[in-house]
Amino acid sequence: MSLSSQLPALQIVVPMLTAPIVMLLRGGSLAWAAAATSSVMAFCIALALTLGVQELGVLSYAMGGWPAPFGIELRIDAFNALLLLVTTGASSVALLSGRVSLARDIPEGQQPLFYAAWMIALAGLSGIAATGDAFNVFVFMEISSLAGYILVAAGPDRRALPATIKYLIMGTIGATFYLIGVGLVYMMTGTLNFADMEARLADVTTQKPILVAAGFITVGLALKAAVFPLHMWLPNAYRFAPHIVTAFMAACTTKVALYVLLRFDFVVFQGNVSGHMAQYAGFLAPLAILGILVGSAVAVVEPHLKRLLAYSSVAQIGYILLGASFGDTAGLTAALVHMFNHALAKGGLFLVLAAFALQANGLRLADIAGLAQRMPLVSAAFLVLGASLVGIPGTAGFVSKWLLLSSAMQQGPLGIVAAVVVVLSSLAAVFYIWKIVERLYFGEPVANGGAESPASARGFEAPAMLLLGIWVVALANIYFGLFPGFAVGLSESAATALVSHLP
């Protein structure tokens, strides 16, 4: 067997085995270098897998040589490939550019442990995205969540701790709900493999346990994905986590949970539970719309930048769900493209905040006033990324919002309501991004309070790697705005595959 056929397993194994090595290394720099290398390797594997998927369609890997459905199957299709790219890409960019910022947030002695937790989180997230086994998803979900709690708790402020315990409790309830749902489906089908579940559910005559299972799984994963109104853990977890961790988590954790939700709903339930599409759309679409409205409204009045962007994330999760709740190829394509584009925009924005935090005294609106004079390049990147979040033509955000609007227009009167909501929330986004830009460019500069940062002492506006990372992401936003073919192509084949399960 050649190495390339082992790639799906390596995707998980590489970061997972790096974790203990990183933990044993002494000194932050060495641990950082090892973690970043492993993360970049994982990204390369994800790229190779994406190329393989574009060529072959679906890559299946039997773990330990046990064929599916008896063994654990790793199954990579276009949807998984897209998600793997987002996860490993976000981790790589965040790690590569975050050295200085992380060194400031985390004591030197704890850094190897911190990077080990990061690697485990990456392994877990990649595992969820790669596996085709429902129980395996639960295990990887808990692996990534437990490591994620550690990453959040590493925040320098003591308020990170209550935020972590809240995240931990809600996350565990979500995972346990998912476990109950999987248990009920297993009771009725005797299998844990997604594809096999679909086939065997067709023979199940009593639908009630399946319906209950669908409810538990949907609510459990909605908790993990911070779907409104189950998003209460998200703003504080994002705010008090180390800035670079926020950039990593904002780009991928909620999206991975949404992926499992869509995979379960479409592959397992849609074809087998009668009337599931109506229940699913009727449950998720209102939540999506409320999430968009409430998230945007709170973001408009929120004075703390990280919480502001966190609430904006709640709204963006709403967009993804809204597109998915249309249940046709166009809507799902829009949802998946938005997953990718939002990860690009929001990950980049949180990196910019990490750069601001190195120079300003805090991340409240008042703290960043006039910062553009000292940090012209970072602020310019903020403009580009903000434009992408709003959805200005020429940026990645525009592509997905355009797809979302045009698919909403095909949905009749309810679609018009959805379109109006999307437009309103985009206006709100213009408002809250402008609010920041105005302070940044036209605010009266605040005195730096004597807290001279190491970067400014050397005359740079931000550490070179961070600046580079921010601009790579910003240019990627423009690139995928002008040439959206890659993300749209992958999303379209993923959406077609999902829709093919509809009855």
Added chain:
Amino acid sequence: MEFLGLYNYWVFIALLMIGFYAVIAKPNLMKKLLGLSIFQAGVFLLYITMDKIDGGTAPIVQAGVADQVFSNPLPQVLILTAIVVGISTIALGLAVVVRIFEAYGTIEDDEIQQADRSE
């Protein structure tokens, strides 16, 4: 009696609800974690119950026995994994609670919120 015949499932629901109530209603973080633990224990019971067959034994092939009834071992293996996950979660939660106590001097949720608000 059919209604009580499935009493394991009633216990599962009861444990689930007791745990859930404690997580939501108790302000003490230790009690919240205890509730979480009971909540998860309920799910373990669900999995263990579903694989049990009356008179079933371990699935071992024995010479001369052809029609041995055995319990399904897979859910037991699954729940063994879930128990490990549960233990890790509680352990991590307890570690965070210890650090909260060091940072705040209390583990009551409302007092922590008050301390945060006055900051």
